[in-house]
Amino acid sequence: MPSFTDSERSILPLLPMIYVAWADGELTDAELSALRAALPGDNEALRQWLDPAQPPSAVQLQDLLRRLEDAAAGIAAPEQHGLIDLGLAIAGLSSEAGAWAAARDALRTLEKTLGLYGTAASRRFFPAEATAPTATTLSWSPEAMAVLLDGPRASAKAKVRALLADPFFRHPGEINSAEYRALVLRWCQVLADRGFLDTLLPAAAGGRPDVGGFVATFATLATFDLSLLVKFGVQFGLFGCSILFLGSAEQRRRYLPDIFALRLPGCFAMTERAHGSNVRELETTATYDARRDEFVIDTPHPLAGKEWIGNAAEHGRMATVFAQLSVGGMQHGVHAFLVPIRRADGSPAPRVRITDCGHKMGLNGVDNGRLWFDSVRVPRDSLLSRFATIDDDGQYHSPIASPGRRFFTMLGALVGGRVSVAAASVSVAASALTIAIRYSARRRQFGPEGGPEVEILRYPTHRKRLLPRLAATYALHFAAEDLTTRYARAIEEDADMQEVEALAAGIKALASWHATDTVQTSRECCGGQGYAAVNRFAALKADSDVFSTFEGDNIVLMQLVAKSVLGQFKGRFSDTNPVSIIRNIAEIASGRVSEKNPFITRYTPPHHLRDGGFHSDILAGRTLDLTLAIARGLRRDLDDAEDPFAAFTAWQPAMVALARAHIEHTVHGQFRAVVEACTDPDLAAVLNDLCDLYALSRIEAGCGWFLENGYLTPAKSRAIRAEVTTLCDSLAADAVALVDAFAIPDEAIGAPIAMR
């Protein structure tokens, strides 16, 4: 070792520690003095290197590092050496040797006391080794998972994926709204030309449309471009389905073939500027003029203009216009009318005023516009007549007498929009996680002292941000699939939509909020790369933002869900037999008591924390408690309230909490059913982990409520948090395969940081 001076050589075992003490610069002067006092010997070198008043120069320090590196090159890279061990090895001394042996233990203690975190500190003196990416052996088949996720509507999804592989469907990069609108229209035309709407067409001929296939098509398009999604949804879902579900057989025959071939582009004109959520009170009027057997459509004042109407600004020729019908001076509430809004040359129809809603946060490939009507006349058969007709004598008829009930029945017939947005929201979250998880499994940053940098997915903070959201995306995926099946069945059986409606409202709200949250977190997990438009978060974030607003504002939808839960609860007591009422209450109470059994609330062994029955009980208990509290509280507050409206709205935050609790419980139940039905035990095992992670992270998120209400003890709440971490760690190795199973084509993902 010619590179060390004689005096340095006499303190060679200390030099690595001395280097680190100066280089890290984290030791105080007092600590340096303590170090000096504790070290054996007292020669020139020691004074030179440990004098706070005379620190080594930059060059001296770097020179020491280089010489230590050279010396370390001659010995094997240590797995766990401390700095003192390394020094002894460099000095060529065994740890048993000579004067140093006596000091060794004291020095090791010092090493720890000074916070040099001994065991791997010596790595910095050895060149970093490259590590091969961790090869993970999966215990389950990603192909089988993909098949399970695709479910019964796999062929509709496969058809869309095949289409998206066509080079015509590529993310356009920076593009202005005018070009984007034209491109999206061409994309829609390709979908129409290639028969993507054929499954809805039987309806034109009186057959049953395949609405499940339509939702699956829609959800799969959501993995690509959301302007295309919304344009497709406006034309075929909203405009087409308004005629499909509110029109007569004759109206379906007359219009649907042209609509589904995109020969007749149209709009769904319900929302008004002054009435977005409270659409029952919209103000556009349709007055029946018996003399000329026509309806006269009017916008009574500027704020009653239709707003945010997709397809209205540029491409739409006709609109389904929702208006308050008046016949012979009698008000019959909201009805839908087919109103031409453009001439063949594209100019506005007479007495129709159209303006462009202009640039939006996202979805700029969709031409949203505003519509005003100034005594626009349309013939009698413009009234969509499944729920209302005017006879030849000018008399109004409807199978539903109450205007309110009629309006909600009409909305129920259009629930497919919410079902579709729920499913598309899941696709958005799946896209975001596919990008973030693939990137995080490759991107390296920081690492152990002297070692190579590690993949950022190894960091617990990163796992905690991504894995619970992945579990929730699986959970909501199965819930949206189940919802689609129920919706399709209700259409098939022409059944009452009320149950599907409440479920659709709740899953749409939760899934769209989940998408917003997941896109944001995924972007942040990709750092600067997530900000580049090419990596897709820009569009995912801006385009999907409005999902929480359109097809029903989420807060309003949550009220609807809560009312439905309260209604069912009331239903359980509508039986006037006192015995059965008492039985019902006893049932409920016994459920609650067993859940709050002190043994259960304190019980924390892993098998219990991972017991789906426990998850289900505690989630059900929360829903029931919230239901009872609101039912009781509302009744109390409304009795003789001075301002019943204020008394009622005061319960809104509780209603939102109830709705969330109910939907989380429902989603979890659905996920458990999928796990139980899964016949592949390896697949079932990983799905079970995801299902547990979903439940436990929901319980963790709501732990304040569970602690407040005696469902958890503090120790159990902490145990649940620890179990979430354990699950995040164990699922991290499967994370890439779990997003691969979403089977989103690379062409649709588009993000360079996330190619397979």
Add this chain to the structure above:
Amino acid sequence: MPSFTDSERSILPLLPMIYVAWADGELTDAELSALRAALPGDNEALRQWLDPAQPPSAVQLQDLLRRLEDAAAGIAAPEQHGLIDLGLAIAGLSSEAGAWAAARDALRTLEKTLGLYGTAASRRFFPAEATAPTATTLSWSPEAMAVLLDGPRASAKAKVRALLADPFFRHPGEINSAEYRALVLRWCQVLADRGFLDTLLPAAAGGRPDVGGFVATFATLATFDLSLLVKFGVQFGLFGCSILFLGSAEQRRRYLPDIFALRLPGCFAMTERAHGSNVRELETTATYDARRDEFVIDTPHPLAGKEWIGNAAEHGRMATVFAQLSVGGMQHGVHAFLVPIRRADGSPAPRVRITDCGHKMGLNGVDNGRLWFDSVRVPRDSLLSRFATIDDDGQYHSPIASPGRRFFTMLGALVGGRVSVAAASVSVAASALTIAIRYSARRRQFGPEGGPEVEILRYPTHRKRLLPRLAATYALHFAAEDLTTRYARAIEEDADMQEVEALAAGIKALASWHATDTVQTSRECCGGQGYAAVNRFAALKADSDVFSTFEGDNIVLMQLVAKSVLGQFKGRFSDTNPVSIIRNIAEIASGRVSEKNPFITRYTPPHHLRDGGFHSDILAGRTLDLTLAIARGLRRDLDDAEDPFAAFTAWQPAMVALARAHIEHTVHGQFRAVVEACTDPDLAAVLNDLCDLYALSRIEAGCGWFLENGYLTPAKSRAIRAEVTTLCDSLAADAVALVDAFAIPDEAIGAPIAMR
């Protein structure tokens, strides 16, 4: 009453209830039967109207409504009538009269039992009254509040506001990146021409720059266009300040006048593709060539290229390039070099490769680019030489020996970037809330039965979404102001930056996350109008998104904050006198015990829940508990850990929780100090409410932890939630004035839905 038949007249008092029962369609057949059974008399009309098998037709029902409305027109609109009361009034019967008197009480009970929520149900039969907007009398002066918010740097803010009133500064609407970049450059030039950087210029002559004024200018610009903000920050803050704080007096004299006049546009080239967060390990090299007395700058491999460099893609002529310095084969760590990157004609300098980062989620008015260097030679005086020099003999010198400490000292000198982003994040949140709160105070949707629709800010869900965020924005505003003052003072006194650095890291992280969250919630609170680009959320959301990433990834910054807290904690024990250690521990323990005193944890009277001392104690207790847990746990896990890196990173989530707890406590303390220092009692009162709302909503958000750790009983946790609601309700009336006090010019807000 000629409009009722004789048989109808015989049941007239029942008709309003009968109408509601059918029209709302919420009663079951069983309930209708019950209603029929309970009603007195049995004539044809009753059979006709209450037969579930023979419901009235739509026309009959609407006709009944019209006749009831006509009849009601003759009597005074009731404040609180039930349906039966209305029916009696229409029938012209006093409630004491005849056969009906006997049935009255039974009927009223029925009304409630059927859930017709009697008291205001009759309103629907009367025309809706318009209500005047609620005029609120403020108890405090908005002007005085604005003065307080502006604080000591009011004149710098006023100067920017005056500039933004110039019609040249207008939101451009849809604009492509090329035009946007050119526009933003022109805006920057106006700022430079009008002397906005003059306060930094004294530094060129060796005086002290007014960095506080610079931060205030920056924060006020953030109320307008964030591309302008970032371009301004890159040119003057990052590029200019790199020379201001890392350069020599000679370098400042030579470059700053041109930089601050925007005659020399430049870049700050630190980030590399492979090293974004872990910049200490960046890979660009600067090798000193003694023979030619030059540095040779190299990008060793493509992924070591500089990335996201603002001003690089188009306008920058020079860059401050961070590179690993090697002198005579010795490595000295990261240093900064001035490197010309473009010729006068705008083409890249020789051996410099430049590409455009392309379209981004937001900030498209800034030309971010990538830089690669292929043996680019720069003279010796290109090294920014405050912290390192090469002498005439080619020898390296630095006042700081350790490369690590030197690097962090350099970063400390550049902490102004984080201080500025913290302040700008608060401006973003303030803009979003100004728009959402003004809109919510005007927008009406839904309302009591038969009454006018109400302002959406009256809904508790809406208040709960906006008011706590408003309180947090006030809290973070004062914290950012205080941070700016501390930063300016540290610069003024040439003091150590460590404390300011930790504070800046924490407030930057919390404020930028708060901005993201507040923009999102505010957008959702504005529904569809929030989605129109013209209403500003599009830009606010997309542009500010990267605030959580640039100037340090928030998660990484939180680790830094936690390490600083742990370091201070360790510092308290560095005194080796055992007595003082015991005293310290006793102090800590007594604080905790008094906080967890069973009396305190159960105590819920309002004056206690609103006691700032209680808030402060509980927030401090959390920080201390988390510190103790991590300090103990880390020590335990690191002793002899097999994988110390994994053992350390396992504590990351806890470190993030500690950092958040610490910063929330700090922010609250700062807010309390502002309240206490406020000499205007009316202002102090509303500020105190906001401060309480901030503290209580933070405690509510963390209630799981507080319950787990015995700081709150369930009853107290619920009481805190109720108190948050009470504060939201009481502050809602002041909300518009509270955002007005941010004094953001209408021109800067831009949103049509939010003009004063």
